[in-house]
Amino acid sequence: MTALAHEKQQKIDLVNLARSLFERGYSVGGAGNISVRLDNNRFLVTPTGSSLGRLQADDLSVLDSDGNLLEGKKPSKESVFHLAIYKRNPACHAIVHLHSTYLTALSCLAGLDTENAIKAFTPYYVMRVGKLPVIPYYRPGSPEIARELSERALDAKAFLLANHGVVVCGSDLFDAVDNTEELEETAKLMFLLQTQKVRYLTDDEVNDLKNRGK
Numbered sequence: 001m002t003a004l005a006h007e008k009q010q011k012i013d014l015v016n017l018a019r020s021l022f023e024r025g026y027s028v029g030g031a032g033n034i035s036v037r038l039d040n041n042r043f044l045v046t047p048t049g050s051s052l053g054r055l056q057a058d059d060l061s062v063l064d065s066d067g068n069l070l071e072g073k074k075p076s077k078e079s080v081f082h083l084a085i086y087k088r089n090p091a092c093h094a095i096v097h098l099h100s101t102y103l104t105a106l107s108c109l110a111g112l113d114t115e116n117a118i119k120a121f122t123p124y125y126v127m128r129v130g131k132l133p134v135i136p137y138y139r140p141g142s143p144e145i146a147r148e149l150s151e152r153a154l155d156a157k158a159f160l161l162a163n164h165g166v167v168v169c170g171s172d173l174f175d176a177v178d179n180t181e182e183l184e185e186t187a188k189l190m191f192l193l194q195t196q197k198v199r200y201l202t203d204d205e206v207n208d209l210k211n212r213g214k
């Protein structure tokens, strides 16, 4: 595949994956952004203010590694942290940032273990993500998020941004999206497991139902 054809395919994949995330409720409104590393030190990033459900391939921003806009619309305000991670971690080829429900709820809890907000309890979480360090709260788009993520970019594949959302890396777009879905599902399970003590039906109550039939 030529570099141009490859780039076109990356744009199509990004638009399709973003729409799929949106349609399944992983993002709402204009929240979230996605990027992928292209050839020649260039990066594809979603435009600022755009819904992940309604991206157009031609609108996607193409940036150089210094953040200069080469093509497309004005990039995500979080492109600074996307580029900072790519610079620090050559194994990262795609990044998904979401304000997905369960991970964002988790990010708002006080007293999280900042080294790892989700302790392993399922094998796929371990295999896909492993751990989830927490980055302190900074205003969305602020350079401090980029600085913190750059410092920690080699420590983990995914990071929880306190009171904000999640940042997940992958070896390509599909891997980044799969990692994100696994992580969101793990956070959902975590909340379900934390459900207050269940009051089970007593044997008498169950038998009463059985004896009555339907």
Ligand SMILES: O=C(CO)COP(=O)(O)O
Residues within 6 Å of the ligand: 030, 031, 032, 033, 046, 047, 048, 049, 050, 075, 076, 077, 078, 097, 099, 140, 141
């Ligand atoms: O998720 C977001 C901020 O964290 C959305 O910002 P952008 O619209 O600039 O990508």
